[in-house]
Each structure stands twice: as structure tokens, then as C-alpha cells.
Amino acid sequence: MDRLFFYGTLCHVPLLARVLGRPEAGLPLTPARLADHAVLWAEGESFPLIQPEPGAVATGLCLEDVGAEARARLDYYEGGYGYSLSDVTVETPEGLRAARVYLPPSAAPLAGAAWCLADWQARWGEIVTLAAEEVMLGFPGRDPQVNARRYRMILARAAARIRARAPSPATLRRATRPGDIEEFARSQPYANFFAVEEYDFRHRRFDGAWSPPVNRAAFFSADAATVLPYDPARDAVLLIEQFRVGPYGRGDSEFWSIEAIAGLIDPGETPETTVRREAVEExxxxxGRLHPVYGYYPSPGAKTEFIYSFVGEADLPEDAGGLGGLAAEGEDIRAHVVPFARAMDLVETGEIGNAPLILTLLWLARNRERLRASG
Structure with missing residues (x-):
């Protein structure tokens, strides 16, 4: 049996329980301190680093009596970033005790400010705990380095699950109640930048009976946000154009797509922050002022993606178009400033075939005079 010392995110007991696949209650945890070590934020990341520092003290928790199964699960969770166990001596209420601690590799990110567990819990605790559920779906068969490569997307999907908990109206549709779904099995047969999850379950029918067992799959991506820049004074919109793999994969005659500015909502962002960032990048x-259009599932029978669309007021002289996008993300984007009437013509001819943009232009058609009058 091992005694493991945790100094960072695994001191958050709900996260530790999720990784171990055990209930929080009854975990054999003991307060502990590791002398001559400091815990610091990893710059730009959602986790800390530990490093030697004479006179400093790293506070944390010891997990006692760690058996083979628990050790395997923890090794898997930590292994994607190259963390490995080292022997240390920690101070506990019972005195000095031998323990082991996961230490980062030599090529770890740069260390930043002093780590504060309470600050991390307030911003990241719930997101990272939900993300651990997806990480551990790959245990034990998936290479843990796959999780490390995908972790930003895993966090973004966890943040989407939190947003999805917000109450939603059910005046016409059937209201979801506890116990309406009985899940028998869940797996993740594909995981890369995107992921596919498969479920075996049954659900309540409209007549109150149970459905027969069914198998369904869902394509997972993060939530997204779109914005259509609109200049009320010039009655013009800004559209972007870029190559899209969807039309290419379908065999469409045209691979370049006319769209609204769009981006995945990063973990810790709001949809409004996302569209403001993407407008600059793309x-x-x-x-300026953002007008919410709608929030919607573009294809709820197969995809978990939820999109938040906005119209954003902007100054759009004719030369506001041009080339843009982030080279680091492989983006090659061309922007067009066109009169609103021209944009609607492109919808009618089918040259605009992008659902969020069509939806947003139709919303703008209904609200355009109001925006022009108030501008």
C-alpha cells in the first residue's frame, strides 16, 4: 500500500473521488505538509506546479492505503503530462511519514504566482471535476497522452455541461424529470479534437411506459458562439469566407463557405467574450453593443453542440474587409463588407448555406429598422 501526497488540484475532494471512481465520503485523507517546496500556478494553465524552494512549505493532503486499482487510476490521470512518482517525507498530525508525490517533468510549463486552492476551486473546480469524468472514460485502454492533447477541448465540453444546467422553458414540450433516463452503459469509442460517445439506455415514453433499450451515439464538440457585425449607419454587414471540411467531406461543388464570425467557447469564457475575441482574430x-439572437442546437439528433448567436454593432467602412485569422490555428479567412440587401440576396441564391448565419440574418431582417432607429 502507498501513501500519496497531493498538493494541487487533487486536494479538491470531489475531483479526487471522480478520478478514483469512489464516493467522497470515507476517503482516507490526512492533512500534510511538504517542507522546502513551493506550489505555484503553471502560467496560462488550470493547474499548479511544485518545485523545490528552501524554507517554503507545500500544504496538501495524503491519501492513505492506496491500493493497486487506485494507484493505476491516479497514474492514468497524471500520466498524460509526464508526471511521475517520487519519494518524499511529509509532516502529518501523527509526525513525519514516508509518502510519494507526483512531480512534473523537467519540461513543465513556466511557474507563475503562488497557488491558492480556494481561488482554483472558485474558477476551475467544477469544470475540472466534470472534465475528469471524460478523461477517465479512456481508462485503462486509451493512451493518457491522448487526454493531454485533447484536454483544452475536454475542459470546454465540461464548461458546456455546466451552462446546459441552466433552467430552460418547457411549456409545450415534455418537461424532463428525475429518473426519466436509465443508462446501462456509456463508452467513448473515438476521441481526438472532437469525440464520439455511445450510450445504451431507455427513456420514459409519452404514455409513461419505458421505451425498449436503445443504443445511440453523439458527436461531441464544445459550445460555440457566432457574431454578425452590423453597421446601422451604413446598413452593412461583415461576412467571412473560409475553407470548410464539411462541404469537402460531403462532396459539395464548393468548399469555401460564407459565414458569420464564430469560435468555440473556451473554458472560463462567456459567449459574449468569445465573439468579441473572435471578431478581432478573424x-x-x-x-460594440451585442444583441442576442438565439441559442440553439443545430443538429440535436446527433450533435451535442449548442450555439449562441449575436448581432454586434460595429463601424464597417468598405475597407474593413480583408484577410485575417490566426496562423497558429491554420486559419485562412477573408472578410467581406456588403450591404444588408446583398447578404439577403446571397441567402436566396443559396450561396450562403451556413445555418447560424442564415438564422442571424433573418433575425436582423426583423429587427434591423429598430437597430437603425436606435443607432
Missing amino acids: AGIEV
Whole structure:
């Protein structure tokens, strides 16, 4: 049996329980301190680093009596980033005790400010705990380095699950109640930048009886947000154009797509923050007042993606178009400033075939005079 010392995120007991696949109650945890070590934020990340520092003290928890199964699960969770166990001596209420601790590799990210568990819990605790559920779906067969490569997307999907908990109206549709779904099995047969999850379950029918057992799969991506920049004074919109793999994979005659500015919602972001960031990255413009359009599932029978769409007021002179996008993300984007009437013509001819943009233009058609009058 091992005694493991945790100094960072695994001191958050709900996360530790999720990784271990055990209930929180009854985990054999003991307060502990590791002398001559400091715990610091990893710059730009959602986790800390530990490093030697004479006179400093790293506070944390010891998990006692760690058996083979628990050790395997913890090795898997930590292994994607190259963390490995080292022997240390920690101070516990019962005195000095031998323990082991996961230490980062020599090529770890740069260390930043002093780590504070309470600050991390407030911003990241719930997201990272939910993300651990997806990470551990790959245990034990998936290479843990796959999780490390995908971790930003895993966090983004966890944040989407938290947003999805917000109450939603059910005045016409059937309201979901506890116990409406009985899940028998869940797996993740494919995981890369995107992921596919498969479920075996049954659900309540409209007549109150149980459905027969069914098998369904869902394509997982993070939530996304779109914005259509609109200049009320010039009655013009900014559209972007880029190559899209969807039309290419379908065999469409045209691979380049006319769209609204869009991006995946990063963990810790709001949809509004996302569209403001993306407007700068994709088109080099600042958007002012944002007008929510709708939030919606583009294809709920197969995809978990939820999209938040906005119209954003902006100054759009004719030369506001041009080339943009982040080279680091392989983006090659061209922006077009066109009159609103021209955009609607492109919808009618089918040259605009992008659902969020069509939806947003139709919303703007209904609200355009109001925006022009108030501008």
C-alpha cells in the first residue's frame, strides 16, 4: 500500500473521488505538509506546479492505503503530462511519514504566482471535476497522452455541461424529470479534437411506459458562439469566407463557405467574450453593443453542440474587409463588407448555406429598422 501526497488540484475532494471512481465520503485523507517546496500556478494553465524552494512549505493532503486499482487510476490521470512518482517525507498530525508525490517533468510549463486552492476551486473546480469524468472514460485502454492533447477541448465540453444546467422553458414540450433516463452503459469509442460517445439506455415514453433499450451515439464538440457585425449607419454587414471540411467531406461543388464570425467557447469564457475575441482574430474589428439572437442546437439528433448567436454593432467602412485569422490555428479567412440587401440576396441564391448565419440574418431582417432607429 502507498501513501500519496497531493498538493494541487487533487486536494479538491470531489475531483479526487471522480478520478478514483469512489464516493467522497470515507476517503482516507490526512492533512500534510511538504517542507522546502513551493506550489505555484503553471502560467496560462488550470493547474499548479511544485518545485523545490528552501524554507517554503507545500500544504496538501495524503491519501492513505492506496491500493493497486487506485494507484493505476491516479497514474492514468497524471500520466498524460509526464508526471511521475517520487519519494518524499511529509509532516502529518501523527509526525513525519514516508509518502510519494507526483512531480512534473523537467519540461513543465513556466511557474507563475503562488497557488491558492480556494481561488482554483472558485474558477476551475467544477469544470475540472466534470472534465475528469471524460478523461477517465479512456481508462485503462486509451493512451493518457491522448487526454493531454485533447484536454483544452475536454475542459470546454465540461464548461458546456455546466451552462446546459441552466433552467430552460418547457411549456409545450415534455418537461424532463428525475429518473426519466436509465443508462446501462456509456463508452467513448473515438476521441481526438472532437469525440464520439455511445450510450445504451431507455427513456420514459409519452404514455409513461419505458421505451425498449436503445443504443445511440453523439458527436461531441464544445459550445460555440457566432457574431454578425452590423453597421446601422451604413446598413452593412461583415461576412467571412473560409475553407470548410464539411462541404469537402460531403462532396459539395464548393468548399469555401460564407459565414458569420464564430469560435468555440473556451473554458472560463462567456459567449459574449468569445465573439468579441473572435471578431478581432478573424476580421480585425471591435464589436460594440451585442444583441442576442438565439441559442440553439443545430443538429440535436446527433450533435451535442449548442450555439449562441449575436448581432454586434460595429463601424464597417468598405475597407474593413480583408484577410485575417490566426496562423497558429491554420486559419485562412477573408472578410467581406456588403450591404444588408446583398447578404439577403446571397441567402436566396443559396450561396450562403451556413445555418447560424442564415438564422442571424433573418433575425436582423426583423429587427434591423429598430437597430437603425436606435443607432
